[in-house]
Amino acid sequence: MAGATAAKGASTATCNAGSESEKSCQLYVPSAHELGFDQEAFRQGKLSIVILGATGDLARKEIFPALLDLVAQRFLPEQVVLVGVGRSKRTSEEFRQQLKPALLEACPSQANACEGDVNAFLQKMSYCSLDYKSQEDFKGLQQFLEEVEDAAFQSARKADSLEQPALRNRVFYFAVPPFVFEDAASAIKETCLTDSGFNRIILEKPFGRDLHTAEELSTALKRLYTEDQLYRMDHFLGYEVCQNILSVRFRNAFVEPLMNNRHVAAVRISLKEDFGTQGRGGYFTKYGNIRDVVQNHLLQVLTLVALERPDGDLRAAKLELLRAVRDINMDEVVVGQYVAGNDHPGFLEDDSIAERDEEAAKRCPTFVQLVIRIDNDRWRGVPFIILAGKGLEESRCEVRIQFKETRSPDIFPGETCPRNELVMRVSPHEAIYMRMNMKTPGLSGDLTQSELDLCYNSQYGCTYRPRAYARLLLEALRGHQDQFVGEDELLRAWEIFTPLLEKLEGHACDKKLVKYPFGSQGPQQARDMLPSLNFLEPEGPEGNACWKN
Incomplete structure (x- = not known):
């Protein structure tokens, strides 16, 4: 080096x-x-x-x-x-x-x-x-x-x-x-x-297991330190693509005017992992996917995608957005747990799960799909679909903003175009690209879809891009708290998810864990729900060069 x-x-x-x-x-x-x-x-x-x-x-x-x-x-x-x-x-x-x-x-x-x-x-x-x-x-x-x-x-x-x-x-x-x-x-x-x-x-993290324990921890720390001395780490905020979300939104004249319920049909923020708990089943049993990655990492990404233009205080803008989040509808939640498949053991076969925790492990989700609905003028009616799962068919973390259909009957009679999408892929192979509709090259006038592609490895392969922890450690040393989670922000996040967790973990809960084979796409119920959420799986293969690598 x-x-x-x-x-x-x-x-x-x-x-x-x-x-x-x-x-x-x-x-x-x-x-x-x-x-x-x-x-x-x-x-x-x-x-x-x-x-x-x-x-x-x-x-x-x-x-x-x-x-x-x-x-x-x-x-x-x-x-x-x-x-x-x-x-x-x-x-x-x-x-x-x-x-x-x-x-x-x-x-x-x-x-x-x-x-x-x-x-x-x-x-x-x-x-x-x-x-x-x-x-x-x-x-x-x-x-x-x-x-x-x-x-x-x-x-x-x-x-x-x-x-x-x-x-x-x-x-x-x-x-x-x-x-x-x-x-x-x-x-x-x-x-x-x-x-x-x-x-x-x-x-x-984790900063508590629910709202009550988070409040207890916060109160204990406040007795000892002032808020400006505390830096709550969420390493997703240090990822290069996550760092770029606000620039994509607010530094491009054609993007921000489209980021509202008049133009956006649905947003999906997903974190797929093609591996299981791998000896961390004991820890994971106590937390599950919602506490592990949804209440913190993916919710933080959502705030960056959906917040109003910050007026000099990023954390205040994120908090304002979180305060507009409605209660999560259990009818829009799918939870699952992987079982053995593709020569991999199931979650319950993880040797690190103690005998005393076996019953809790049976109720522990390794997959969740839920919908966040934001009750403000910008996003009212737009579903924000959060998906997180282990033991899936691939590892991929991305934000997929899907725009409403475009029709031009006066120019192209009877034709409905595939939806445009703005995709920000956090991993693997960082990329930001937009799926565009265009004429097939050559003599044909048929419709095709392609990408306007920013592949980081191709475009910025020789530009220093620090790992997330390096970036955030440097921010803490400099005294910059914008890239860390504020106390009010943290407690509001727990206010959103604690009622859901209590329902899912209650013995009277009728929301059953759906079993899915390791290496599959997860519960079929999650995919079946997407059309009702106005989200359509992309048509045709993506040609993004980074994804091919």
């Missing part, structure tokens, strides 16, 4: 853009100066980033690779201190050696991670073992932080002639279960906060 050897300015690195058939190119990475944050507070003084839950899967697969990316691209200052915290006993050197293979395997950006970057990153890493309920242990962490912060700053001052006041800035990333939040947050409050810089807490 470029950051380890480049000067302070922008860097380049050879990368493979897009598919294997595309030629290598020079990846351009803009510098912190070019991006306008080289003089911000987090780069000027001492900086510690403390990761609680450092030995877990999330930290290993997402958080540390994201930090590696930021360090290698020189977006973090030379004096940054990285400290992993966990319950298990190990030395810093043991932790580095255990982390190294995961960092080498991960690709922090389009550029290939090289061993030199990883080794330099690991030299900034330390590990502390502690009990999250022990203030004494956190006092030891405080003393350790002061020592390594002072040493790192003095070293950087000698190398770069730093003259800025040595403020202590600290970020604590909670990659731990929510039942740990209050104890750890209280211990940090009593022992580890700095009084000369900023203190920020990044919280990883």
Whole structure:
């Protein structure tokens, strides 16, 4: 990667853009100066980033690779201190050696991670073992932080002639279960906060299981920290395509006038996964698909698609939209659970489901399709279809905005055109494209449908596009809260979904889980419902180049 050897300015690195058939190119990475944050507070003084839950899967697969990316691209200052915290006993050197293979395997950006970057990153890493309920242990962490912060700053001052006041800035990333939040947050409050810089807490979901537990957690945290110190992470908000939704809507003169109930027939936001719980059945039994991805990730995407033009406050605009959401109609809900199929076991065969949870597992949905209806002038009458499922025929996450039919009887008598669609595909192969109707090329006057296509790998293959966690970590360091979930927003989301969850999980519920084979399209009932929701499956195959790769 470029950051380890480049000067302070922008860097380049050879990368493979897009598919294997595309030629290598020079990846351009803009510098912190070019991006306008080289003089911000987090780069000027001492900086510690403390990761609680450092030995877990999330930290290993997402958080540390994201930090590696930021360090290698020189977006973090030379004096940054990285400290992993966990319950298990190990030395810093043991932790580095255990982390190294995961960092080498991960690709922090389009550029290939090289061993030199990883080794330099690991030299900034330390590990502390502690009990999250022990203030004494956190006092030891405080003393350790002061020592390594002072040493790192003095070293950087000698190398770069730093003259800025040595403020202590600290970020604590909670990659731990929510039942740990209050104890750890209280211990940090009593022992580890700095009084000369900023203190920020990044919280990883889930934020409760329902409205009641979310309110309890929120109240507990508010006793300890102000809202501007809390950053509730939803990594979907960091995906490149999700970052682009507002620009597509409000920076294109022809798009925003169409985004209303006069022109839009239906919207579907879907997250399909071609894998199952894979040993996470015990965790998943306690949450299910609605808590796992719908109440947070997919609802956040919906707010970006449907909100009114923000007046300088994105989170306020999202909250206004959520307050216009009506109660979810159970008649518009389909829930399912995958069973064995295509040589894969069913959900109930997951060995991680404890015997005591077997009955709850039988009621746990691995598939849900539901409809969000927004009661405002812009969207009244337009169904927003949310679909999320595991063990399906493909992995795909996308927003599909389907416009109403166009008829031109004076020009093309008796002809009804297929619907236009604006599609924003989050994964795989990021793309934004519009399905257009046109004349078949050549002598024929027949109708055909094609795509106006923005394939990110083809168009921007040599443009640095950070992973979602890297982008959001940087936003938190900069103090930008727009890309994080606000308290009011979170509680309103739970107000929408808690009644649905209570009905589905009640013993008197007559909404049965529909069984579907692993590797199928999910419950047939979900597809049968689409015409009544004014949503039509696209006609003909999509020719999108990214999708073919």
